Amino acid sequence: MSEINLSVNLCGIQLTNPAILASGILGTTKALLKRVAQNGAGAVTIKSISVEPREGHKNPTVITFEAGMLNAVGYSNPGVDAAAREFSNLQDVGVPVIASVIGTQKEDFVRVVEGLSAQKFSAIEIPLSCPHTPGFGLLAGQGTPQATFDITSAVRKVTKLPIFVKLSPNIPEICTIAKAAEDAGADAITAVNSMGPGMIINIEAQKPILSFKVGGVTGDALRPIAVRCVYDLYKAIKIPIIGVGGISTGRHAIEMIMAGASAVGIGTGVYSRGIDVFRKVCEEIGQWMQENGFDSIKSIIGAAHD
Amino acid sequence: MIDQPMMVKICDIQEESPGVKTFFFKLNLNFEPGQFVMVWIPLLDEKPFTISSIQKDLVGISVLKRGVFTNALHSKKIGDMLGIRGPYGRGFSLKLDSNSCVVGGGIGMASLATLVDRLNLVVDKRRGHVTVIQGARTVAEIIYQKRFRDMKLCTEDGAAGFKGTTVDLLKDLLKKQRFQKVYTCGPEKMLHKVVELCREHSIECEVSLERYIKCGFGVCGQCDCGGQRVCIDGTVFNTEELSRMEDFGRITITKTGERVIH
Numbered sequence: 001m002s003e004i005n006l007s008v009n010l011c012g013i014q015l016t017n018p019a020i021l022a023s024g025i026l027g028t029t030k031a032l033l034k035r036v037a038q039n040g041a042g043a044v045t046i047k048s049i050s051v052e053p054r055e056g057h058k059n060p061t062v063i064t065f066e067a068g069m070l071n072a073v074g075y076s077n078p079g080v081d082a083a084a085r086e087f088s089n090l091q092d093v094g095v096p097v098i099a100s101v102i103g104t105q106k107e108d109f110v111r112v113v114e115g116l117s118a119q120k121f122s123a124i125e126i127p128l129s130c131p132h133t134p135g136f137g138l139l140a141g142q143g144t145p146q147a148t149f150d151i152t153s154a155v156r157k158v159t160k161l162p163i164f165v166k167l168s169p170n171i172p173e174i175c176t177i178a179k180a181a182e183d184a185g186a187d188a189i190t191a192v193n194s195m196g197p198g199m200i201i202n203i204e205a206q207k208p209i210l211s212f213k214v215g216g217v218t219g220d221a222l223r224p225i226a227v228r229c230v231y232d233l234y235k236a237i238k239i240p241i242i243g244v245g246g247i248s249t250g251r252h253a254i255e256m257i258m259a260g261a262s263a264v265g266i267g268t269g270v271y272s273r274g275i276d277v278f279r280k281v282c283e284e285i286g287q288w289m290q291e292n293g294f295d296s297i298k299s300i301i302g303a304a305h306d
Numbered sequence: 307m308i309d310q311p312m313m314v315k316i317c318d319i320q321e322e323s324p325g326v327k328t329f330f331f332k333l334n335l336n337f338e339p340g341q342f343v344m345v346w347i348p349l350l351d352e353k354p355f356t357i358s359s360i361q362k363d364l365v366g367i368s369v370l371k372r373g374v375f376t377n378a379l380h381s382k383k384i385g386d387m388l389g390i391r392g393p394y395g396r397g398f399s400l401k402l403d404s405n406s407c408v409v410g411g412g413i414g415m416a417s418l419a420t421l422v423d424r425l426n427l428v429v430d431k432r433r434g435h436v437t438v439i440q441g442a443r444t445v446a447e448i449i450y451q452k453r454f455r456d457m458k459l460c461t462e463d464g465a466a467g468f469k470g471t472t473v474d475l476l477k478d479l480l481k482k483q484r485f486q487k488v489y490t491c492g493p494e495k496m497l498h499k500v501v502e503l504c505r506e507h508s509i510e511c512e513v514s515l516e517r518y519i520k521c522g523f524g525v526c527g528q529c530d531c532g533g534q535r536v537c538i539d540g541t542v543f544n545t546e547e548l549s550r551m552e553d554f555g556r557i558t559i560t561k562t563g564e565r566v567i568h
Contacts, residue, residue: 031530031553032533035533059351059352062521077563078562082562202313204313207349
């Protein structure tokens with residue numbers, strides 16, 4: 001079974017398999033990135049980095065429910081200088097590492113990208129779509145076509161690395177925004193970020209559980225929406241898509257790839273299936289491909305389209 | 307396992323020392339020593355605590371007053387409500403029919419309390435012995451004074467028990483007796499020394515670590531210690547695992563996620 005070739009080429013980055021650790025999950029330290037790589041991920045994404053250190057929201061920041069997870073971590077991160085120290089010698093990780101970069105204005109994105117430029121990142125991801133952190137993403141108006149174009153263009157000027165723009169599933173005109181990113185020089189679209197925000201109320205306490213009250217919804221609840229977004233994007237843009245949202249099995253991953261994704265991101269799946277979810281998903285993809293007569297990931301990308 | 311905070315009513319409060327109170331509530335928890343629960347005060351914050359006492363469906367958490375959250379907890383009265391989720395993490399593995407030593411430093415003793423209870427229960431029915439070492443800075447900070455059978459105290463000034471550290475006392479005891487296993491929790495510098503000492507004497511050792519915890523179930527990465535997630539891979543690690551965790555005894559992670567020297 002292990003003979004099946006799962007390798008993919010994503011914007012010139014060679015991955016041994018399409019299962020990527022999504023940003024915000026376990027990407028706090030190099031040691032954890034390495035552990036995720038050892039557990040089968042084809043690439044890993046660090047937790048988003050801003051110019052200044054951020055403590056994020058108070059607890060509770062992450063809570064689970066029947067169909068996934070609700071989180072409002074609030075972009076806690078040590079800031080670009082500490083991040084540059086933490087993520088040095090990235091070849092130790094063993095797989096390509098993607099830097100997730102955030103800012104409250106386009107100049108911040110540029111400063112962080114420049115601050116991390118000495119480290120061996122394989123790509124830059126810019127999430128313009130966080131639904132629960134004031135000053136960033138949707139709450140800062142970064143999810144419009146114009147803002148997406150401006151920020152992507154600014155980052156394009158200061159890096160030769162592939163740029164992945166991560167979009168929100170909330171916005172009906174996701175394809176318009178993706179095109180704006182493509183026009184500004186983005187190399188791929190990561191679709192999608194968490195949706196919502198949503199809320200979970202503890203009825204005995206009569207209060208929302210998350211300290212920020214609302215948070216991004218991920219996991220099973222997000223998957224059909226993410227698949228639809230990727231399906232629409234595949235028709236609208238030429239650059240590759242990294243499909244993210246509720247993937248925890250090989251069948252989920254194949255579904256996302258058939259919708260049009262060239263690779264998939266896994267986040268909440270770490271909760272539902274453990275840190276070795278990457279290896280499990282890849283084994284399941286390989287088994288399905290073998291049973292169904294496919295010999296490459298490339299041959300199933302977009303297969304669900306007419 | 308309780309995934310979302312379940313609101314429980316505080317039904318008893320016991321003062322263990324001027325700075326430590328144990329809050330009791332009724333809850334059916336399948337708890338292993340070394341695990342923890344997340345305690346939520348709505349609109350304030352949520353923090354990890356070990357269960358320090360279990361009697362049927364009555365469980366207790368021992369809380370040292372030290373910051374905003376624990377001050378708020380200390381002001382709670384009988385009848386007030388707290389949110390509880392968990393238990394989380396991997397607990398201690400008990401070595402049966404053996405002489406063991408349980409070494410607690412400060413409030414770390416709370417994480418070992420149900421372990422000592424469990425070990426003593428086994429010893430009663432089978433074989434072995436349990437020696438407890440509790441280290442406190444001063445006499446006033448000693449907790450669970452009458453709870454354990456063979457508890458040796460040590461304080462910095464020697465006002466109660468041995469004058470010196472828990473590590474010094476353990477070293478002393480090892481001159482006279484043999485332990486098959488050491489379990490420990492407390493300040494990480496102390497844990498590091500206990501592990502070293504056990505390694506020198508070829509004694510099995512398990513350590514319960516503390517980190518800033520957010521999710522509690524292994525996804526957020528906040529509690530990393532050298533590639534191991536303290537919330538789900540731990541909190542308990544053995545000597546062999548610790549030898550591969552380069553941050554142990556040296557580096558912790560702040561709220562921002564920065565790795566800093568202890």
